[in-house]
Amino acid sequence: xxxxxxNLKVEFYTYRGVVHALNGVNFHLDKGEILGxxxxxxxxxxxxxxxxxxxxxxxxxxxxxxILFDGIDLVELNEDEMRKIRGxxxxxIFQDPHTYLNPVFRIEKQFIDVLLAHDPDIxxxxxxxxxxxxxxxxxxxxxxxxxxPAPERILKMFPHELSGGMKQRVLLALAFSLNPxxxxxxxxxxxxxxxxQSQILDIMEKLRRGKNVSILFITHDLGLIAENCQRIAIMYxxxxxxxxxVKKVLTNPLHPYTQGLINALLRIDKDIKPVSIPGxxxxxxxxxxxxxxxxxxxxxxxxxxxxxxxxxxxxxxxxNCHLFARK
Amino acid sequence: MEVQNLTKHFPILGGILQRTVxxxxxxxxxxFSINKGETCGLVGESGSGKTTxxxxxxxxxxxxxxxxxxxxxxVTNLKGSDLKLYRRSVQMVFQDPYAxxxxxxxxxxxxxEVMRSHKIYEGSEYEYAIKLLERVGMxxEHLYRYPHELSGGQRQRVVxxxxxxxDPKFIVLDEPTASLDVSVQAQILDxxxxxxxxxxYSYLLITHNLAVVxxxxxxxxxxxxxxxxxxxxxNDLFKEPQHPYTISLLSAIPxxxxxxxxxxxxxxxxxxxxxxxxxxxxxxxxxxxxxxxCKEKSPPEIDLGKGHIVKCWLKA
Ligand SMILES: Nc1ncnc2c1ncn2[C@@H]1O[C@H](COP(=O)(O)OP(=O)(O)OP(=O)(O)O)[C@@H](O)[C@H]1O
Ligand SMILES: Nc1ncnc2c1ncn2[C@@H]1O[C@H](COP(=O)(O)OP(=O)(O)OP(=O)(O)O)[C@@H](O)[C@H]1O
Ligand code: SF4
Ligand SMILES: [Mg+2]
Ligand SMILES: [Mg+2]
Numbered sequence: 001x002x003x004x005x006x007n008l009k010v011e012f013y014t015y016r017g018v019v020h021a022l023n024g025v026n027f028h029l030d031k032g033e034i035l036g037x038x039x040x041x042x043x044x045x046x047x048x049x050x051x052x053x054x055x056x057x058x059x060x061x062x063x064x065x066x067i068l069f070d071g072i073d074l075v076e077l078n079e080d081e082m083r084k085i086r087g088x089x090x091x092x093i094f095q096d097p098h099t100y101l102n103p104v105f106r107i108e109k110q111f112i113d114v115l116l117a118h119d120p121d122i123x124x125x126x127x128x129x130x131x132x133x134x135x136x137x138x139x140x141x142x143x144x145x146x147x148x149p150a151p152e153r154i155l156k157m158f159p160h161e162l163s164g165g166m167k168q169r170v171l172l173a174l175a176f177s178l179n180p181x182x183x184x185x186x187x188x189x190x191x192x193x194x195x196x197q198s199q200i201l202d203i204m205e206k207l208r209r210g211k212n213v214s215i216l217f218i219t220h221d222l223g224l225i226a227e228n229c230q231r232i233a234i235m236y237x238x239x240x241x242x243x244x245x246v247k248k249v250l251t252n253p254l255h256p257y258t259q260g261l262i263n264a265l266l267r268i269d270k271d272i273k274p275v276s277i278p279g280x281x282x283x284x285x286x287x288x289x290x291x292x293x294x295x296x297x298x299x300x301x302x303x304x305x306x307x308x309x310x311x312x313x314x315x316x317x318x319x320n321c322h323l324f325a326r327k
Numbered sequence: 328m329e330v331q332n333l334t335k336h337f338p339i340l341g342g343i344l345q346r347t348v349x350x351x352x353x354x355x356x357x358x359f360s361i362n363k364g365e366t367c368g369l370v371g372e373s374g375s376g377k378t379t380x381x382x383x384x385x386x387x388x389x390x391x392x393x394x395x396x397x398x399x400x401x402v403t404n405l406k407g408s409d410l411k412l413y414r415r416s417v418q419m420v421f422q423d424p425y426a427x428x429x430x431x432x433x434x435x436x437x438x439x440e441v442m443r444s445h446k447i448y449e450g451s452e453y454e455y456a457i458k459l460l461e462r463v464g465m466x467x468e469h470l471y472r473y474p475h476e477l478s479g480g481q482r483q484r485v486v487x488x489x490x491x492x493x494d495p496k497f498i499v500l501d502e503p504t505a506s507l508d509v510s511v512q513a514q515i516l517d518x519x520x521x522x523x524x525x526x527x528y529s530y531l532l533i534t535h536n537l538a539v540v541x542x543x544x545x546x547x548x549x550x551x552x553x554x555x556x557x558x559x560x561x562n563d564l565f566k567e568p569q570h571p572y573t574i575s576l577l578s579a580i581p582x583x584x585x586x587x588x589x590x591x592x593x594x595x596x597x598x599x600x601x602x603x604x605x606x607x608x609x610x611x612x613x614x615x616x617x618x619x620x621c622k623e624k625s626p627p628e629i630d631l632g633k634g635h636i637v638k639c640w641l642k643a
Contacts, residue, residue, distance in 0.1 A: 147597065
């Protein structure tokens with residue numbers, strides 16, 4: 001097992017009060033596995049990925065839980081220790097390429113700086129000129145790998161001169177170039193057309209098989225998860241509410257939220273009208289005591305409003321729902 | 328909205344004198360028209376010029392060539408107060424919701440800023456702001472939040488609310504649901520449909536998600552390298568795609584059914600460099616059916632009837 005997140009709780013302190021963003025997140029990821037992470041907007045997927053990297057903003061705090069990465073609890077590490085892991089062993093493609101790419105520098109500088117700082121092969125070369133030459137060559141090679149047209153020219157451009165999908169490919173190339181053990185891809189292919197998207201997923205699959213890389217693949221596209229992941233985790237209200245084999249979860253969803261999600265899919269392959277889930281997400285400042293899905297759930301029982309359901313394993317799939325606890 | 332021969336070439340500056348040393352051929356002679364109350368989908372490979380077309384329409388960019396007509400008036404060269412008026416009627420929801428929200432302004436400030444700059448609203452700004460948020464499925468609770476305190480999907484809804492603020496007639500939607508979960512996506516698309524029925528909005532919907540186009544849009548345009556390679560009614564295009572690029576695009580759509588095994592057509596070769604001027608067919612280097620003529624002459628636009636148009640030598 002490469003990554004195990006245990007009962008992770010994160011709070012944000014705001015003028016409105018305490019935002020309970022993560023309320024006990026549990027999941028794990030094996031070496032050489034691609035895990036799909038899906039769920040409601042605002043359910044805490046990006047916060048989970050930031051917590052793993054220890055990149056939460058100053059007004060946030062991990063209040064309990066463990067993030068075991070290759071046996072080390074990242075929660076306990078200080079910033080210096082974390083810096084050795086971040087980027088090098090854990091690489092992230094952030095949901096928002098904008099906050100990551102500096103608008104005032106050309107792509108070349110940003111790419112090469114990262115390689116100079118982290119790439120062991122490049123770091124050990126003595127001459128600065130040689131190092132930069134190597135870094136540039138590697139940057140071009142990596143950009144080619146993610147199907148970027150004319151990499152040499154792209155390096156000379158500023159972020160605002162690139163299309164949305166080009167920016168995303170720059171970040172993908174950066175993440176792949178450092179040979180990490182874990183890649184966190186937060187909506188990393190949403191700005192790409194489906195043909196380039198499937199090329200990127202081919203690359204990920206190759207890294208998984210060839211180099212045993214693990215990937216936490218955060219996306220709203222259940223189709224992508226169905227085709228590329230082994231397991232899936234579904235988040236709602238700051239918790240993973242269903243976790244298991246992709247085939248099982250998508251063909252026979254247990255949690256009412258997962259069912260709702262699948263009914264809301266727009267289908268290319270079938271003529272089914274999507275049905276969105278009625279109601280709204282719970283306010284994370286006034287988090288309900290019971291199941292966060294209670295107010296929107298068609299099957300809710302009395303106890304659902306009283307306590308959060310304990311996990312139950314049904315045919316190898318873990319689900320947090322009172323409907324199954326009862327049986 | 329109608330565009331004729333719409334073209335945008337970005338100059339590339341080089342050398343110490345920053346002279347033009349070449350061009351990015353982003354958009355190359357695009358023609359289409361969208362009727363009132365209609366939705367038209369615009370799809371294509373990444374970097375094919377879709378966002379640029381959107382920016383040209385809302386006049387954030389000047390076209391190199393070509394004309395834009397809105398309600399039968401030529402708006403290509405609008406200036407001053409006419410331009411301001413035009414910008415009220417024609418809005419754009421940008422691809423990147425993070426970049427288009429000011430991190431130092433609350434949701435309310437952002438909405439009020441737009442109301443004030445166009446002096447459109449006489450009554451209570453506070454109430455109008457809430458009304459706009461409710462239209463996109465949010466509430467008073469979110470009024471005083473800063474962008475970083477919202478999830479990706481909530482931000483996108485704020486961006487849509489802001490576009491609705493001026494009661495536009497035509498909206499360019501650039502990936503409006505890319506950051507939303509499928510349930511919210513369905514809500515937003517239903518909302519866009521409902522707003523369209525109520526207020527007769529017209530949309531140009533730019534997206535990579537072909538399921539979204541299929542759901543909301545009657546017409547669809549497929550672009551490759553800044554050229555429209557196929558145009559059709561959405562249903563016809565899904566049933567019988569004609570251009571080799573469209574066929575590969577449709578085959579690559581991920582389907583959320585793990586029991587289904589499909590054959591994807593993987594394109595060989597590199598995506599094109601938009602700095603090369605286009606010679607003959609833009610798809611020739613990657614097309615599985617390429618013939619000698621495809622490399623010599625630009626393919627003609629073939630009309631297959633019912634507005635289904637394809638630009639390919641195979642159909643000539
Ligand atoms: N800096 C912050 N201050 C206060 N609240 C925050 C902050 N960042 C995130 N949140 C809140 O934490 C919750 C989880 O947000 P997160 O960004 O992880 O959602 P997500 O699952 O990634 O959603 P999406 O699919 O829309 O990207 C949201 O309710 C959000 O409003
Ligand atoms: N300001 C600019 N200066 C120079 N080149 C630009 C500029 N804006 C866009 N381009 C180039 O124009 C081409 C088309 O970009 P555009 O953003 O329109 O693509 P797109 O179809 O929206 O792609 P995506 O699906 O990835 O968002 C790209 O090659 C891009 O690099
Ligand atoms: S014109 Fe030729 S190269 Fe272009 S798409 Fe048609 S068959 Fe392929
Ligand atoms: Mg997110
Ligand atoms: Mg774009």
